[in-house]
Amino acid sequence: MEKTGVAIVGMGTVGAGVARLLLDHGDRTARHAGRTLWLTHAVVRDLEKARDVELPEGVLTDDLQRVIDDPEVSVVVQLIGGIEPAKSIMLQLLESGKDVVTANKALLAQHGPELFDRARELGRSIAFEASVAGGIPIIANISQCLSANQIESLQGILNGTCNFIVSKMDAEGADYSVTVAEAQQLGYAEADPTMDVDGTDAAQKLAILAHLAFGARVDWSQIPRRGIDGLQAVDFKYAKHLGYRIKLIALARLTESGLALDVSPMLVKIGQPLAEVRANYNAVGVVGDAVGPVFFQGQGAGQMPTASAVVADLIDTAVGRTSITFETLELWAKGHERVGLADVGSLVSRYYLRFNVQDVPSVLSKISGALGRNGISIASVYQHDVDLSKEGIVPVVIVTKNTSQSAVDTALEELKSVDAIDAVAETFKILD
Amino acid sequence: MEKTGVAIVGMGTVGAGVARLLLDHGDRTARHAGRTLWLTHAVVRDLEKARDVELPEGVLTDDLQRVIDDPEVSVVVQLIGGIEPAKSIMLQLLESGKDVVTANKALLAQHGPELFDRARELGRSIAFEASVAGGIPIIANISQCLSANQIESLQGILNGTCNFIVSKMDAEGADYSVTVAEAQQLGYAEADPTMDVDGTDAAQKLAILAHLAFGARVDWSQIPRRGIDGLQAVDFKYAKHLGYRIKLIALARLTESGLALDVSPMLVKIGQPLAEVRANYNAVGVVGDAVGPVFFQGQGAGQMPTASAVVADLIDTAVGRTSITFETLELWAKGHERVGLADVGSLVSRYYLRFNVQDVPSVLSKISGALGRNGISIASVYQHDVDLSKEGIVPVVIVTKNTSQSAVDTALEELKSVDAIDAVAETFKILD
Numbered sequence: 001m002e003k004t005g006v007a008i009v010g011m012g013t014v015g016a017g018v019a020r021l022l023l024d025h026g027d028r029t030a031r032h033a034g035r036t037l038w039l040t041h042a043v044v045r046d047l048e049k050a051r052d053v054e055l056p057e058g059v060l061t062d063d064l065q066r067v068i069d070d071p072e073v074s075v076v077v078q079l080i081g082g083i084e085p086a087k088s089i090m091l092q093l094l095e096s097g098k099d100v101v102t103a104n105k106a107l108l109a110q111h112g113p114e115l116f117d118r119a120r121e122l123g124r125s126i127a128f129e130a131s132v133a134g135g136i137p138i139i140a141n142i143s144q145c146l147s148a149n150q151i152e153s154l155q156g157i158l159n160g161t162c163n164f165i166v167s168k169m170d171a172e173g174a175d176y177s178v179t180v181a182e183a184q185q186l187g188y189a190e191a192d193p194t195m196d197v198d199g200t201d202a203a204q205k206l207a208i209l210a211h212l213a214f215g216a217r218v219d220w221s222q223i224p225r226r227g228i229d230g231l232q233a234v235d236f237k238y239a240k241h242l243g244y245r246i247k248l249i250a251l252a253r254l255t256e257s258g259l260a261l262d263v264s265p266m267l268v269k270i271g272q273p274l275a276e277v278r279a280n281y282n283a284v285g286v287v288g289d290a291v292g293p294v295f296f297q298g299q300g301a302g303q304m305p306t307a308s309a310v311v312a313d314l315i316d317t318a319v320g321r322t323s324i325t326f327e328t329l330e331l332w333a334k335g336h337e338r339v340g341l342a343d344v345g346s347l348v349s350r351y352y353l354r355f356n357v358q359d360v361p362s363v364l365s366k367i368s369g370a371l372g373r374n375g376i377s378i379a380s381v382y383q384h385d386v387d388l389s390k391e392g393i394v395p396v397v398i399v400t401k402n403t404s405q406s407a408v409d410t411a412l413e414e415l416k417s418v419d420a421i422d423a424v425a426e427t428f429k430i431l432d
Numbered sequence: 433m434e435k436t437g438v439a440i441v442g443m444g445t446v447g448a449g450v451a452r453l454l455l456d457h458g459d460r461t462a463r464h465a466g467r468t469l470w471l472t473h474a475v476v477r478d479l480e481k482a483r484d485v486e487l488p489e490g491v492l493t494d495d496l497q498r499v500i501d502d503p504e505v506s507v508v509v510q511l512i513g514g515i516e517p518a519k520s521i522m523l524q525l526l527e528s529g530k531d532v533v534t535a536n537k538a539l540l541a542q543h544g545p546e547l548f549d550r551a552r553e554l555g556r557s558i559a560f561e562a563s564v565a566g567g568i569p570i571i572a573n574i575s576q577c578l579s580a581n582q583i584e585s586l587q588g589i590l591n592g593t594c595n596f597i598v599s600k601m602d603a604e605g606a607d608y609s610v611t612v613a614e615a616q617q618l619g620y621a622e623a624d625p626t627m628d629v630d631g632t633d634a635a636q637k638l639a640i641l642a643h644l645a646f647g648a649r650v651d652w653s654q655i656p657r658r659g660i661d662g663l664q665a666v667d668f669k670y671a672k673h674l675g676y677r678i679k680l681i682a683l684a685r686l687t688e689s690g691l692a693l694d695v696s697p698m699l700v701k702i703g704q705p706l707a708e709v710r711a712n713y714n715a716v717g718v719v720g721d722a723v724g725p726v727f728f729q730g731q732g733a734g735q736m737p738t739a740s741a742v743v744a745d746l747i748d749t750a751v752g753r754t755s756i757t758f759e760t761l762e763l764w765a766k767g768h769e770r771v772g773l774a775d776v777g778s779l780v781s782r783y784y785l786r787f788n789v790q791d792v793p794s795v796l797s798k799i800s801g802a803l804g805r806n807g808i809s810i811a812s813v814y815q816h817d818v819d820l821s822k823e824g825i826v827p828v829v830i831v832t833k834n835t836s837q838s839a840v841d842t843a844l845e846e847l848k849s850v851d852a853i854d855a856v857a858e859t860f861k862i863l864d
Contacts, residue, residue, distance in 0.1 A: 021580050021722060032579035034760035129577075135723040137577030144753070145561075145569030147464035148453050148743030273729060276708055290453060290740035291567040291730060297705060298726035308722035311580030319760055321576070321753050328466035328751055 002035035005072035010079035016052035017307030103130035109204035125326040127313035135305030136298040149288030160280035161196040162248040199225035206250040215338030225263035258342035345406030350430040356422040377401040434467035437504035442511035448484035449739030535562035541636035557758035559745035567737030568730040581720025592712035593628040594680040631657035638682040647770030657695035690774035777838030782862040809833040
């Protein structure tokens with residue numbers, strides 16, 4: 001049987017998982033690839049560090065040059081996080097004639113155009129299924145399986161840490177800080193979870209999906225984003241009462257003025273697939289003009305789910321499918337931007353607005369006045385449990401009909417000066 | 433731009449949808465294929481029949497030979513149902529050097545080995561994404577995206593008509609016959625829905641998926657199957673009370689004794705993704721040893737969802753991805769059977785058993801005795817609303833712990849002779 005030489009650069013958790021699949025299940029990969037995927041080098045920084053997998057004699061090395069110089073290695077799995085040295089190493093590998101498989105979303109979200117252009121010039125490919133939503137094959141599904149469609153919208157739960165936290169807050173009525181601590185203890189959140197809980201991770205993934213699905217060239221840092229830090233237990237309770245759960249949603253929607261992107265906690269109707277995504281699972285809902293709504297759910301991270309995506313890419317690269325896809329799709333190629341970004345203010349949805357007020361009757365008329373002046377219709381008003389009020393402050397929740405974010409922003413700005421409104425406590429988009 | 437000539441044989445609803453995607457959205461397919469997919473012939477039996485799409489001059493024909501003789505046609509979308517003449521036409525197309533894209537699950541479930549062998553001999557390919565679960569790209573996901581995994585089990589809602597009916601019975605407490613009539617009126621069920629409601633359609637699709645996912649060569653007619661005809665409203669009510677919905681599930685599970693296959697109505701825990709699949713949607717849950725559980729949901733039938741799958745296959749075939757996959761996977765090739773079929777009696781699950789009894793206390797001891805003799809433990813006993821009893825007959829529902837189907841069958845056989853048991857009214861597997 002033909003052999004394809006494979007190297008892994010970066011032997012962290014995922015790297016060890018990839019090595020395990022190649023070493024322990026070679027028959028399986030050979031069956032799907034029609035050839036043996038032969039692990040020749042595993043490049044690490046520290047040769048002494050204990051690892052989660054036993055490698056054959058001579059495979060472990062701290063010398064990247066061995067990979068570069070080995071003509072038998074045609075595909076390299078690059079599993080180094082962050083921007084540098086990951087970027088330089090990837091360019092070096094491409095230039096030495098290797099195809100690359102990566103899981104580094106931050107690198108692609110930031111330097112995709114440059115890296116993909118260089119790979120094209122060199123006749124090489126970059127596969128990146130594992131960079132978004134781990135075990136869910138969303139990259140292949142969007143770029144191949146749904147290719148007959150104009151994708152109209154995409155809604156994702158792309159960060160498992162956040163979903164673990166909001167699911168627990170929803171189920172247990174727990175506070176944010178308590179839940180984060182629990183997630184950290186269970187290994188579902190990093191010691192410093194900032195990049196997860198502030199929406200950065202989800203925005204980087206959304207930038208990649210938005211490029212694939214809509215042909216938009218997006219700087220992830222330009223995507224409006226709001227994280228789950230600061231969410232309050234009380235809103236989960238009110239949302240549930242109204243028939244919703246709160247989820248951190250990465251949203252891309254084609255509008256008349258372009259592609260609207262947003263990462264923020266939103267209300268999702270209970271019973272809708274996205275609302276029922278529990279624990280640390282990821283999920284992506286895609287609406288295509290031909291296929292209608294399609295929904296994918298799975299583990300978005302973790303050693304073996306991510307390794308599953310990496311090895312699928314390895315097989316695709318070894319058999320030649322990746323290079324075909326890479327060539328036809330012209331990913332991140334100059335001049336292939338098909339849609340511009342819309343102002344997120346133009347994104348239309350219903351809204352959940354919670355006000356903390358001191359005097360309900362007089363305030364309601366002021367709120368409805370300000371909303372009305374901005375063309376916002378009220379669908380329902382909900383005044384919750386008076387026992388939650390303290391020192392005369394009562395929460396009032398208003399659900400609006402469809403309106404734009406900019407109309408909501410203007411109305412809330414007007415209401416800031418109303419004395420009897422203690423605070424505009426919370427606003428969420430409602431995902432329909 | 434390069435052109436690939438495409439013909440459609442069979443211009444029913446789906447054929448018209450495919451033509452529409454090719455004609456109205458040529459830019460889109462060209463972008464994903466890197467070449468123009470150019471519709472040259474649409475072969476029909478009756479030239480006079482009104483169609484859902486306007487074709488360019490000269491495309492419509494009733495002469496298949498024009499396709500066969502046209503060297504510019506390299507891919508043919510064959511959308512004729514049933515076994516013959518579909519099979520002969522497919523062989524003729526392959527022999528004339530055309531790659532084939534099809535949606536005909538019955539043909540593949542019955543004659544897959546012969547057709548795929550012939551295609552291989554001729555160096556041609558058959559793509560069949562649209563044959564199972566319509567718009568859900570389950571074929572590509574199993575055969576490519578999850579290729580790093582040993583798939584351990586697969587649970588599908590593969591028939592939209594059945595899911596429409598059971599979802600409505602669950603939501604509205606309606607009777608089976610009333611609901612079928614409603615489904616027919618709304619176009620969700622055929623005038624003669626037998627093949628859908630008796631599980632035939634789901635079994636044919638399961639045979640195809642079982643081959644792809646497990647390498648089993650399955651004669652679909654050997655798959656144990658039970659349809660949804662005869663389901664009673666009362667069981668939906670009891671199931672819901674216990675926290676479950678009833679769904680027609682196509683199940684494949686790797687066991688120690690081989691691959692167990694089953695198509696039958698089962699209880700699925702409310703909140704589990706499969707339980708929340710509504711209306712005429714299809715869904716497939718797959719568990720892989722690396723990726724863990726992955727879940728896919730979408731429209732399983734209908735003009736444009738099915739056309740979406742067909743055109744994705746067309747693009748894959750035109751760019752060369754299909755031929756790579758077809759070659760490496762050796763689908764239905766002789767000697768590539770990787771697993772034998774297990775006796776469905778060995779399939780282990782919990783069970784829902786409803787007995788109609790005349791005298792609860794005395795009967796319960798007999799039931800628990802018979803179950804106990806067959807090694808079946810009772811998890812809970814539920815005696816429902818006495819107002820449902822008529823003429824002294826009371827329904828008793830028993831939920832068992834894990835047991836095998838054969839143990840359940842033996843125990844129920846023993847209980848047939850107990851006078852005070854009016855009937856073993858219903859048994860369902862519980863899907864965990």
